[in-house]
Amino acid sequence: MANKQESHENEHEYSAGLAVVPADKIADPGLEPHRVRMTDKSKKHEKAAASQVATWFLVSIVGSIAAIVFYFVFPISADLNTVRNNTFFVGASIALGMLAIGFGAVHWAKTLMPDAEVAEARHQTRGSEETRARAVEIVNLANQESGFSRRKLIRRSLYGALALFPLPGLVLFKDLTTDANPSETLRHTMWKAGTRLTTDPTGTPIKAADLTLGSVFHVIPEGLNEREDKLEQKAKAAVLLVRLDPADVKSQKELDWGYNGIVAYSKICTHVGCPVALYEQHTHHLLCPCHQSTFDITNDCEVIFGPASHALPQLPITVDAEGYLVAKSDFHEPVGPSFWER
Amino acid sequence: MSNATTAKPANAKKGGFLAGTANYLDERVGMGGILKEFGRKIFPDHWSFMLGEVALYSFLVLVLSGLFLTFFFQPSQVPVIYDGVYGPLKGAEMSIAYKSALDISFEVRGGLLMRELHHWAALLFVAAAGLHMMRVFFTGAFRKPREINWVVGFMLFVLSMAGGFTGYSLPDDLLSGNGLRIIDGMIKGVPVIGAYVSSMLFGGEFPGTHIVARLYGLHILLIPALILVFIAIHLFMVVIHKHAHFSGPGKRDDNVVGYPLMPVYVGKAGGFFFLVFGVLMLVAATVSINPIWLYGSYDPSPVSAGTQPDWYIGWADGALRLAPTHLEVVTGPYTWAWNILLPILVLLVFMALVATYPFFEAWVTGDKREHHVLDRPRNAPVRTGLGAAGMTFYAVLWAAASTDLIATHFHVSVNNVLTSLQISLIVLPVIAFLITKRVCLSLQRKDREIVLHGHESGRIVRMPHGEYIEVHTPADEHELFKLTDFVDYQPTIARPNAQGKITVGARARAAWSRFYFEDRVAPVTAGELAAAHAHHSHDEVEEKPAAKKTTKKLTK
Numbered sequence: 061m062a063n064k065q066e067s068h069e070n071e072h073e074y075s076a077g078l079a080v081v082p083a084d085k086i087a088d089p090g091l092e093p094h095r096v097r098m099t100d101k102s103k104k105h106e107k108a109a110a111s112q113v114a115t116w117f118l119v120s121i122v123g124s125i126a127a128i129v130f131y132f133v134f135p136i137s138a139d140l141n142t143v144r145n146n147t148f149f150v151g152a153s154i155a156l157g158m159l160a161i162g163f164g165a166v167h168w169a170k171t172l173m174p175d176a177e178v179a180e181a182r183h184q185t186r187g188s189e190e191t192r193a194r195a196v197e198i199v200n201l202a203n204q205e206s207g208f209s210r211r212k213l214i215r216r217s218l219y220g221a222l223a224l225f226p227l228p229g230l231v232l233f234k235d236l237t238t239d240a241n242p243s244e245t246l247r248h249t250m251w252k253a254g255t256r257l258t259t260d261p262t263g264t265p266i267k268a269a270d271l272t273l274g275s276v277f278h279v280i281p282e283g284l285n286e287r288e289d290k291l292e293q294k295a296k297a298a299v300l301l302v303r304l305d306p307a308d309v310k311s312q313k314e315l316d317w318g319y320n321g322i323v324a325y326s327k328i329c330t331h332v333g334c335p336v337a338l339y340e341q342h343t344h345h346l347l348c349p350c351h352q353s354t355f356d357i358t359n360d361c362e363v364i365f366g367p368a369s370h371a372l373p374q375l376p377i378t379v380d381a382e383g384y385l386v387a388k389s390d391f392h393e394p395v396g397p398s399f400w401e402r
Numbered sequence: 403m404s405n406a407t408t409a410k411p412a413n414a415k416k417g418g419f420l421a422g423t424a425n426y427l428d429e430r431v432g433m434g435g436i437l438k439e440f441g442r443k444i445f446p447d448h449w450s451f452m453l454g455e456v457a458l459y460s461f462l463v464l465v466l467s468g469l470f471l472t473f474f475f476q477p478s479q480v481p482v483i484y485d486g487v488y489g490p491l492k493g494a495e496m497s498i499a500y501k502s503a504l505d506i507s508f509e510v511r512g513g514l515l516m517r518e519l520h521h522w523a524a525l526l527f528v529a530a531a532g533l534h535m536m537r538v539f540f541t542g543a544f545r546k547p548r549e550i551n552w553v554v555g556f557m558l559f560v561l562s563m564a565g566g567f568t569g570y571s572l573p574d575d576l577l578s579g580n581g582l583r584i585i586d587g588m589i590k591g592v593p594v595i596g597a598y599v600s601s602m603l604f605g606g607e608f609p610g611t612h613i614v615a616r617l618y619g620l621h622i623l624l625i626p627a628l629i630l631v632f633i634a635i636h637l638f639m640v641v642i643h644k645h646a647h648f649s650g651p652g653k654r655d656d657n658v659v660g661y662p663l664m665p666v667y668v669g670k671a672g673g674f675f676f677l678v679f680g681v682l683m684l685v686a687a688t689v690s691i692n693p694i695w696l697y698g699s700y701d702p703s704p705v706s707a708g709t710q711p712d713w714y715i716g717w718a719d720g721a722l723r724l725a726p727t728h729l730e731v732v733t734g735p736y737t738w739a740w741n742i743l744l745p746i747l748v749l750l751v752f753m754a755l756v757a758t759y760p761f762f763e764a765w766v767t768g769d770k771r772e773h774h775v776l777d778r779p780r781n782a783p784v785r786t787g788l789g790a791a792g793m794t795f796y797a798v799l800w801a802a803a804s805t806d807l808i809a810t811h812f813h814v815s816v817n818n819v820l821t822s823l824q825i826s827l828i829v830l831p832v833i834a835f836l837i838t839k840r841v842c843l844s845l846q847r848k849d850r851e852i853v854l855h856g857h858e859s860g861r862i863v864r865m866p867h868g869e870y871i872e873v874h875t876p877a878d879e880h881e882l883f884k885l886t887d888f889v890d891y892q893p894t895i896a897r898p899n900a901q902g903k904i905t906v907g908a909r910a911r912a913a914w915s916r917f918y919f920e921d922r923v924a925p926v927t928a929g930e931l932a933a934a935h936a937h938h939s940h941d942e943v944e945e946k947p948a949a950k951k952t953t954k955k956l957t958k
Contacts, residue, residue, distance in 0.1 A: 064868060075770045077767045078891040084927045084928040085886065086853075086883055089651050089880055091652030095955075098776065136509070138487040140488070140508070150512055151688070152513045152684060154687075155683035155684035156680075156704050158676045160680075161676040163680075164674070170670070174661075177660060183661060215658040236603070237604075239607070246607075249880065251717065255779065278703060291700070294701070295607070295609060298702060332584045332587025332588060332722065333583045333587040334584065349706070349708070352805060352820065353804060363728065366725060368741065369739070396587070398590065399596045400595075401737075402596065
């Protein structure tokens, strides 16, 4: 205990704050006595442990060699079972090679290496008073020699230079996008007056007569598949087409924008943009599988449940001279997730 | 301690190969000094100290398996027609990125194994880092001088999630594309800059043709480099502070008790690396994960119901789902997408609380001393309760990411599941806090009981005058110390400062100190123990302290 007192002499005295510093703590009896292991007291056990360790290492060698052998014994081909076999046999034998090293090494450490706990002194992280004084001295010296505090002009112009030098680097990133007005781009889709509604993904035009009551079509605009930017366009223009009984529809606008009870709604969820792909026929609900926003397709696709905040935009449709469904115009509002300028 | 100065040079045979190498290295890099300094460094032993090691080793596995994958993966979104061996996708148009990911799976021997190893290692990396953080939290290892290292560890946890997400998005299959779509929707919801940031990230409109290459750069260069730097800082600070140890006889704030690095920890930790690697390899060889070929190339139109993100993204997805309907506010031409912003804020606030907790607790306790002896969670009831509340909060968000699966598996309405989780998010953490705090206080009282009156032995003795008493086995001196060696705080009152004013800060601190320490169970003092023994001696029979082994059993 005397030793402990001494070692504390050079240490800094910190405030204990709200801690209750006990006056008569129960005494520390010191480290618990070392428990002797079988391998410490019996040569037989020590020998056994040593051969166990070596056995593990030998097993590891077998595993590693097996992995190389299996790599060649199980080539892979168009038959997917060969992929499975190769993955399993190569992987399992590499695993054996590694696990056996692990078991051996840990067993070695636990049974054969000394297991008496050892204490090592620990000192405060804070430097000694001399160290700290010397550190302050160095900083002052550097300040004096460079004139950092004294020469205001140098110092302030340096601050200015350091503040500005990263800016060109940031500006360089501007061309990550070449779109000067992204929010404007989001407003428009491929749909315009006269664009035929075609099936996703084949692009076959749809006749109004093809739709029976309650049937659902996943729709893309005609000509989408030929476009170079078809994924970008599809991410905005995808539409869900449903034929409803006009008597079920509660909104006159919805009927007006549709055709004989056939209505087309954006398939892109107004929450974060997943496709609203699930249609429940008897409730007329559209459900987004990502976050369960639910829209009532008989009432302008208003949100009735879930995190989405506004209705799915409706695509005004009609039929052309040949009886195919066509758009009357683009959507009247931006599709998909909300954005600031929406 | 006899071989305390053993270092390679001394051990090797004179003039042998080892001695030669050792001499060569010492004369060029000062190897002798390095070994002298670190060779016998003491590390304490406890199973929970391995969690951080698991994270570290998983990261090494990630680097190795990731390197293999970079040799085959092509981060390009140029469309090609698939003509590989996987039948169902033959003739389908897809990006080169997706095709190369399929080729790694089906046409490179060991490629599927490496993909699965990489994915499993990523899951384990984040999980182990999270568990390690909880260990540090519940044992108070974040206290001075380790507050900054807590923040470094927090950064590592965030980086590990970022690494996971950028990697998950690379194969350009349906699931990864849908994940990106959700990120895109979240970014667009950010006020003022949302649409611009989205456009810059995707190089134009979603999904564009740039995102895979950009995320690839982040995933294989920036994020791993940052993780490496932070790991280096993290471990450097462990060396500076020396590892903390649990309270127990002989363990103090001014020492570290354990086993030396060489040879014991080289054996144990080195062996453990192989165990972690081996287990991950075994899992990769036997359990399939992320079968990217099932759903095909990314297409913004189809989606499969019941898809789940990697586990560590779940809480973010859950937060999105829990936002109530119709949160959006339109002010003039501008839209505040609170249904996106609120969940993002909840996540950010939660993370900020986690990152700054050590500083907050230090402010409340005002304790400026260094703490190297870890707390048993019960001895810090309010902290442990807060930790349990935080875990519960996280767990509810996490469960919310599976509202649809919970509904379909248990045949309940998804609407009810969501509503109950919304309520749970607020109510359950409070309940968890209260229960945990009470349990801790009870466990502390139990400890007091054991110290003062010993363990129940189950032996009933009939006294000569007919009275029955139960014999108690007193705890031995080691156990007595272990159960009483903890830091005990008491609440304070707001005191005026030098100007005679009671500041708002002082009032707040007093209130928080009451919240933390009003209910406290103080450790038994030597005086109390002596008094209890004096009381016992005249009416109870005591047994001599039993052998260490038996007492241990009884404590459990």
